[in-house]
Amino acid sequence: MIKKFLYLEWKAFTRSASFGANLAIKILVGFIALYFTLVFLILGIGTFYILKKLHLDPIVTVNKYLIYYFLLDLIIRLLLQKIPVMNIRPLLIFPIKKQTIVHFSLGKTVLSFFNFVHAFFFLPFSIVMIYEGYDVLSVLLWHTAMVSLIYFNNFVNIILGNKDNLFAVFLGITAVFGGLQFYGFFNITDYTAPFFDALFNTYWAFAIPVLLLIGLYYVTFYYFKSNLYLDAGLSSKHDIAKTEDLTWLNQFGTIGTFLKNDIKLIKRNKRSKTTVGMSVMFLFYGLLFFTNGIEAYNNPVMHIFAGIFVSGGFLITFGQFVPSWDSAYYQLMMTQNIPYKGYLSSKWWLMVIATIVSTILASFYLYFGWQIYMTIVVGAIYNIGVNSHLVLLGGAYTKTPINLDSGKGAFGDKKAFNVKTMLVSIPQMALPVLLYWGGSSLANANVGLALVASAGILGFAFKDKAFSLIEKIYKTEKYATIASYKQKS
Amino acid sequence: MIQVNNLSKSYNGTTVLKIDNLEIPKGQSFGLVGNNGAGKTTFFSLILDLIQPSTGHINNNDVQVNTSENWKPFTASFLDESFLIGYLTPEEYFYFIGDLRGQNKADIDALLTKHEEFFNGEILKNKKYLRDLSKGNQKKVGIIATLIGNPEVVILDEPFANLDPTTVNRLKKIIKELAENPDVTILVSSHDLLHTVEVCDRIVALNKGEVVKDIQTSNETLQELETFFAV
Numbered sequence: 001m002i003k004k005f006l007y008l009e010w011k012a013f014t015r016s017a018s019f020g021a022n023l024a025i026k027i028l029v030g031f032i033a034l035y036f037t038l039v040f041l042i043l044g045i046g047t048f049y050i051l052k053k054l055h056l057d058p059i060v061t062v063n064k065y066l067i068y069y070f071l072l073d074l075i076i077r078l079l080l081q082k083i084p085v086m087n088i089r090p091l092l093i094f095p096i097k098k099q100t101i102v103h104f105s106l107g108k109t110v111l112s113f114f115n116f117v118h119a120f121f122f123l124p125f126s127i128v129m130i131y132e133g134y135d136v137l138s139v140l141l142w143h144t145a146m147v148s149l150i151y152f153n154n155f156v157n158i159i160l161g162n163k164d165n166l167f168a169v170f171l172g173i174t175a176v177f178g179g180l181q182f183y184g185f186f187n188i189t190d191y192t193a194p195f196f197d198a199l200f201n202t203y204w205a206f207a208i209p210v211l212l213l214i215g216l217y218y219v220t221f222y223y224f225k226s227n228l229y230l231d232a233g234l235s236s237k238h239d240i241a242k243t244e245d246l247t248w249l250n251q252f253g254t255i256g257t258f259l260k261n262d263i264k265l266i267k268r269n270k271r272s273k274t275t276v277g278m279s280v281m282f283l284f285y286g287l288l289f290f291t292n293g294i295e296a297y298n299n300p301v302m303h304i305f306a307g308i309f310v311s312g313g314f315l316i317t318f319g320q321f322v323p324s325w326d327s328a329y330y331q332l333m334m335t336q337n338i339p340y341k342g343y344l345s346s347k348w349w350l351m352v353i354a355t356i357v358s359t360i361l362a363s364f365y366l367y368f369g370w371q372i373y374m375t376i377v378v379g380a381i382y383n384i385g386v387n388s389h390l391v392l393l394g395g396a397y398t399k400t401p402i403n404l405d406s407g408k409g410a411f412g413d414k415k416a417f418n419v420k421t422m423l424v425s426i427p428q429m430a431l432p433v434l435l436y437w438g439g440s441s442l443a444n445a446n447v448g449l450a451l452v453a454s455a456g457i458l459g460f461a462f463k464d465k466a467f468s469l470i471e472k473i474y475k476t477e478k479y480a481t482i483a484s485y486k487q488k489s
Numbered sequence: 490m491i492q493v494n495n496l497s498k499s500y501n502g503t504t505v506l507k508i509d510n511l512e513i514p515k516g517q518s519f520g521l522v523g524n525n526g527a528g529k530t531t532f533f534s535l536i537l538d539l540i541q542p543s544t545g546h547i548n549n550n551d552v553q554v555n556t557s558e559n560w561k562p563f564t565a566s567f568l569d570e571s572f573l574i575g576y577l578t579p580e581e582y583f584y585f586i587g588d589l590r591g592q593n594k595a596d597i598d599a600l601l602t603k604h605e606e607f608f609n610g611e612i613l614k615n616k617k618y619l620r621d622l623s624k625g626n627q628k629k630v631g632i633i634a635t636l637i638g639n640p641e642v643v644i645l646d647e648p649f650a651n652l653d654p655t656t657v658n659r660l661k662k663i664i665k666e667l668a669e670n671p672d673v674t675i676l677v678s679s680h681d682l683l684h685t686v687e688v689c690d691r692i693v694a695l696n697k698g699e700v701v702k703d704i705q706t707s708n709e710t711l712q713e714l715e716t717f718f719a720v
Contacts, residue, residue, distance in 0.1 A: 240616050241578045241615075241616050241617050241618045241621075242578075242616070243578045243580045243581055244581070245584075254588075257585065257588040257589065260585070261574070261577075261585060264576060264577060264581065265576060268576040268618070269576055328571065328574075328575060329571055329572060329573060329574045329575075330571070331537075331539055331568065331571050331572060332571065332572040332573070332574070334537075334538070334539060335537045335538075335539070335561065335564070335566050335572075336561065336586070336589045336590075337561040337562045337589055337590060338561075338589060404575070404576065405620075479539075479540060479541050482539055482540070483540070486571075
């Protein structure tokens, strides 16, 4: 039976969307994985010698901070580690014992990357300790305890399930303990370090985490087994719906109708919410440039680059996927009496409003002086005048259906990458940088800013012209778009 | 109302639909039957300009559908769940379609009240988004939404599938009522011969993309069709 399961897993792995990505992406992912492996390896080997150099006892120091290590591990797991429940569904009706299904699903999590990544730290650290003459048995017992605790976290994450915001609670707790310790009010490690020390110093304490792990495995096992029903452990969450009228938007006519819909789209779907969250992060991107944090970034030409990003976070992250946001019901849109212009205008207004709001929120950059904030305002003008049209134009060629229910993919969809969209996006960044560079090297920085701003205003003046052009492209791409949105990813 | 001229659709050299000539007059209730892959949905998608014909064209009220969009104001359709907006509540969806079809809130409310029985208390004010409704209930929403704004052409693909027996009977009543209006042309496709015969004046059977039967409904129609599809 297990052999059959493994066969299914292998198929799921080799046919998954990410595996089907093109070679360049695979190589990139490979490099990233290699990088992290190396970092952990160096950390594992290096920790011992670095601590030694600082005249600290390596094992005592590590034991002291292990509590934070495991807390952070749990937080990361809660945030990122997926629990494999959904693919159990089709197995329920086959003549397979429930026990086997649950054991297998839980067993599968043992092989997760989230567990193995720790081996790169603990394994070299333990080997170095043995090499340096520590008691072999003590090291081995301590190591066993660490592995048990890592898997303890693994099952804690599973039993806590997909509850939202739980990671935030743990993050809060960790931050509070960290803060109290930093300012010297209360030191939690005084209470936890003896436990971790005992794991090393005694021959019996290691049994505590091992027994805990075994106990937790059985709790998880029975919990899952008793909840192996479609309406219990395997159910999907339903939100309680509330009808919203948003009647104040009626005064805007057709555009209002679409705006109403877009606002609900953003509010009620996981993917779009992730996108909004990302665009808030873009607001702070400028700090990298203006604070001297990275020296190479702190020059005027890079500043205008930052100005575009700070005000245009939403425009970039949301706009690049118009009209894919409506991919799930694109056929409906195409059979209704919808003027493309109204549809596009609504998306345009949404981006413009978001850009203006971002610019106002970005006023904290005034702290760095008027010149910096002016750069951001000019970036906003260019975003509204030129980039808003460019992302809509690029969107006409983006034919990736969006799964609104999944937050995944918000960090850049591999398949959305195509040459035409890329060509359209070059002037989004390159043109203002070029204009500014030209203006500031011929005259001064203000002329550079004025040039960028006037490009924005010029783009704004030709809005109708740009819209008819975009409309035409949307129409010619209509059938290809419908066909590709029908393919479920 | 709908004229089909030399229409064909092929994918990679395989012809999936070929209709040389077909005319659906105004006010007719037109039933399309056939097995899986007969080309029913392809035909409806061509009428709605969702796919491009390989040859020929379709006119809807003298508007050639693949060159002009002027057929949209008087044509309403529901092919499948991809015509629903999952993150809206049923009410919001109806109002949205209403806005697009130039209807105000009161018009929609009147229509919804009229079809309260059809919804069977499971649709309205139920605190659920469309994506969380069952398949059958989603279908009910899609079907009623096609009635918004008094369309002259109503296209329903497999409307009887996934519905419970009571709702099927209620739907038949709604379609028959629509069919009585001489201004409304209805196109319905189905696998179920009995239902189709009951609600349609004329039945066309498709097989492998070609029209194999074209009959005005009479007492013998069902018998004839059943013989035709018999194994």
